[in-house]
Amino acid sequence: MAGTESRLFDITFLDMLACQESPVHRLDARAKVLTTFIFVVVVASFDKYAVVSLLPLFLFPLVLVVQARLPYGFLGKRLLLVAPFALMVGAFNPLLDQQTQLLLGTFAVTGGWLSFLSILLRFTLTVGMALVLIAVTSFPGICNAIDKLGAPRVFALQLLFLYRYIFVLGEEARRMVRARSLRSFHGRGNGLKVYGALLTQLLWRTIERAQRVHKAMLSRGFVGTVPLLQMKRFTWQDGAFVGLWCGFFIAVRILSGSAELQVWVAELLK
């Protein structure tokens, strides 16, 4: 349960970072969400062996981290925590794809190693950017933004309620687990059967709470739609942020495809 707790702490900490003041924090949430979305699409669109051509894209998260004065130690640690997933995804590539793709002097680099490296870079870029986005926008800010950008309202609401009640539910689960461990001795009382009972309890409590929340909503005039407050106006600075960064991503993507650049990079590596 300690793991779950620290995850919840992470969200809280990211939200605290989101309350800070900086030029990046002041930008409209829609601008940041939209730019991040395009960033992720561009990162995903690269060739599977792309390594060097991905590097310029690091400029985007790095500039945001510096401008927003985010603690890179914290972000780095979070990235490392989820890194095993990316390692698992790419771990077999070097074994499966042994065709030489690149010669670094006399050293032959196989396609497998290149694609493995590429996966790790993409992972760092996308997951890192997701963390940065929450830290400069806040989770509710992102939900509001996707609602205003035209995503179905129910989708934004699901996320908002998830965010609101995950702490309450986490606290309940923590209390239950603590109560169980206080009465479990010599490994007895820790079995799967007990876990099943705990989960059932948690589900029941959740359903009951959902009913009470629904009552609370009804008592304040809820008739099926949840009103969300308007966001501040989209300014020219927001527009410039989206335009310039997206222009940069697309330029990097187009240039990476050009044969001349590849030859130039290959020369450089030799």
Next chain:
Amino acid sequence: MSHHLVEVNELRYTYPDGTQALAGVDFRITHGEAVAIVGANGAGKSTLLQHLNGYLWPSSGQVRVGDYALTKQNLQDARRSVGMVFQDPDDQLFMPTVREDVAFGPLNLGLSEEDALQRVTTALRQVGALHLQDRPPHRLSSGEKRAVAIATVLAMSPDVLVLDEPSTGLDPKSRRQLIDWLAGYRHTKIIASHDLDLVLDLCQRTIVLSAGKVLADGPTREVFQDQKLLEQSRLERPLRLQGCPVCSLASS
């Protein structure tokens, strides 16, 4: 027409599993009254409160809010005029920030965003919680959550304020602040509580429920002096009305 009136006639309610929670409850609460509803666990307090703005519909009998009997047609109106503060503020504060939560009701009433935000400011200032408006509810203390939960209801300008166990989980200082605030609130109040000292501070009138019936309905001090009645309804005299053990030892 006065919305400030709540009347319950021969109210009966049986849960789907057959448990009879209310077995013929009658009372009438008029403008400006502060009334406590007390009783043992399972006496029917919560079930009664849930009838006051139509979460539950009586098996028989009637609830009147203002001059009209509560029906499905005037339900929205009744829900606006009877503001309910829940026992667990976590149930009541469901939006991501305090401001959005307090604005939820006014926006549902059809107010413009500007007017709704005006109400948010007024309501939060009233309970001394204006500085919390940008905070997410899960990061508030119990006392702050309670204050904000009351503000969410005040923002709808209710005529009657109903509170279910308002002092649960509060530290003594927060409890005292809540009592002071409620004492200054002049509209009709209905408070269900086990905190009989709070009741003594705030309510001139007390209704004692026992097994789904009204066992007593009268001036709070009189009710709390009736030892037999208190025992019968599994209650205890408020601490302030009990002799002080230290002082009485000293004098003897």
